[in-house]
Amino acid sequence: MEQKKNLKELYSQDFIKLQSENDIEIINLDSVTSFSELRNKMGQITCEGKVSGLRFELKDTIYNITGFSDCPSSRVIGCYFRRNLLYVRNDSLLIENGKSKKRKPIAFLKTELNEIMSKTYNFQHNEDKLKPALIHFYVEDKYPIETTKRALKEIARQFKEINSQNDSDYFKYKILFEGFDITNIPPPPPPPEPNEFDNGKK
Incomplete structure (x- = not known):
């Protein structure tokens, strides 16, 4: 019988670090069949x-990656300001929002990360470190769990390469x-134009 390499x-x-502090609970992705089932398990862990x-x-390769999902019974909303934001849907990277939104293969992540690193305003103030990236990740349940694995693999590999250098x-x-795909949420309407009755006079 052939041994596994x-x-x-x-x-x-x-x-x-989280594993040594016992602050992590492991989910084997082969134990779930859909993204929503995975997200529900992650929410309970949160x-x-x-x-x-x-x-x-x-x-x-065996991948060991941390992930987050909001606790369904908590009303606390995470604060994600001062981040480099990325959006992954299914096996694609979404660039920009609204009408100018473009869909790129997940392999385009390397190019997008290089673009982020090329701009000084994406770095932390007075530090040679980038503002942390927050990756909004959503996979439709019509896709197999393999789609989730492939996207996570690309994310882990690209950040590992950057940080090893x-x-x-x-x-x-x-x-x-x-x-859900948060890039589909329409932006809030612009504030109304001021008129002659809105000049603060009583």
């Missing part, structure tokens, strides 16, 4: 005050598992 392991930045550790195998905290990232 040795597999490499790839860890996201905070996976091992309710318990822990982080989801996502473990899966693709080709010659720089300081390990050079470009931190978090993946937020969403229940």
Whole structure:
């Protein structure tokens, strides 16, 4: 019987630290069949005050990645200001919003990250580190769990490559598992034009 070849392991930045502190609960992606089932499990882990550790195998590598999903019973809303925002839907990277929104293959992530790194305003003030990336991630349930794996693999690989060439905290990232594609939310309407009755006079 042929033995399984040795597999490499790839860890996201905070996976091992959270594991040593017992602040992580592992989900094997082969144990779920859809993105919504995965997100529900992650939400329950968040309710318990822990982080989801996502473990899966693709080709010659075992991936160990942390992810987040909002606790369904909590009314607390996360604060995500001062971040480099990225949007992944299914196996695509979404660039810009509204009418100018473009869809690129997930492999385009490397180009997009290089674009972010080329602009000084994407860095933390007076530091040679980028503002952390927040990746809004949503997969429609019509896609198999393999689609989720492939997108997570690309995210993990690209950030690993950047941080291995720089300081390990050079470009931190978090993946937020969403229940819908937030890029489809229309922007708020512009404020009404002031008129002669809105000049503050009584």
